[in-house]
Amino acid sequence: MKKLIFLLFLLGTGIHTLAVAQEKTKAVAITGATNFRQLGGYETTQGTHVKWNKLFRSGEISRLTEQDMKELAQRHISYVVDFRGNDEVAKAKDRLPEGAVYLQLPAGSENLNSWMSQLPKLNTADSLMISFYSQTAHLKAKYQPFFKELLVMPDSSALLFHCTAGKDRTGIGAALLLYALGVPEQTILDDYLESNEYRKVENEKMVQQMVALGIKEQVAKDLSGVKSQYLMAAYEAIVTQYGSVDQFLSQEIGLSKQDLALLKKKYTE
Numbered sequence: 576m577k578k579l580i581f582l583l584f585l586l587g588t589g590i591h592t593l594a595v596a597q598e599k600t601k602a603v604a605i606t607g608a609t610n611f612r613q614l615g616g617y618e619t620t621q622g623t624h625v626k627w628n629k630l631f632r633s634g635e636i637s638r639l640t641e642q643d644m645k646e647l648a649q650r651h652i653s654y655v656v657d658f659r660g661n662d663e664v665a666k667a668k669d670r671l672p673e674g675a676v677y678l679q680l681p682a683g684s685e686n687l688n689s690w691m692s693q694l695p696k697l698n699t700a701d702s703l704m705i706s707f708y709s710q711t712a713h714l715k716a717k718y719q720p721f722f723k724e725l726l727v728m729p730d731s732s733a734l735l736f737h738c739t740a741g742k743d744r745t746g747i748g749a750a751l752l753l754y755a756l757g758v759p760e761q762t763i764l765d766d767y768l769e770s771n772e773y774r775k776v777e778n779e780k781m782v783q784q785m786v787a788l789g790i791k792e793q794v795a796k797d798l799s800g801v802k803s804q805y806l807m808a809a810y811e812a813i814v815t816q817y818g819s820v821d822q823f824l825s826q827e828i829g830l831s832k833q834d835l836a837l838l839k840k841k842y843t844e
């Protein structure tokens with residue numbers, strides 16, 4: 576009997592350890608969306624860490640499975656911020672958790688179709704991507720409501736933010752959020768570049784599809800992946816216009832010192 580109890584104890588401990596390990600990993604077991612991961616665990620310059628299971632990022636979520644929906648429910652994801660344009664949303668409407676608060680922020684996505692028409696003429700898409708990342712006119716309309724939602728979200732809930740691929744508009748949003756929480760710039764860049772790994776299979780398919788449409792392979796690779804110079808273009812554009820990212824968050828996004836302190840209280844520990 577004692578041996579049986581001991582074995583059950585070991586089994587139970589193993590199950591608990593596995594559950595904790597699954598909880599504290601960036602990847603989330605979602606099959607109906609790509610680039611689905613969380614921001615938990617990153618260390619800040621203050622020595623704290625971003626809380627686990629509070630902040631999630633991904634590509635579009637129109638094809639979530641029933642098991643995916645259960646996973647979102649278990650993670651308490653009840654707030655969804657969608658950075659896609661109206662055309663994108665019309666083609667692939669989000670599958671939302673029951674009762675979820677949904678916020679669509681399409682600013683800056685209006686000219687995507689016209690940009691796509693340029694692709695067959697290009698030998699590389701770096702300049703196009705850098706131009707996209709350097710746009711600042713839409714940043715307030717796109718990301719100020721995002722931060723406002725984060726400030727008021729109940730502590731019992733978690734928030735998912737996404738665009739179509741979960742790498743560009745979502746990447747800028749993640750970078751701004753992590754910066755506001757005090758995460759070092761190199762860590763922010765590393766998180767941004769992780770999209771290349773999380774989207775590896777999807778990117779290979781995307782490249783093949785674009786090449787079949789007459790787009791050069793290098794252009795397709797530039798569009799499907801992320802590069803450090805893309806995010807740095809957004810950073811440099813913000814610094815050029817506002818003087819610093821801190822000034823941008825204060826002046827354009829409207830985050831006071833009290834707001835920043837609240838964000839850190841809610842999302843770091």
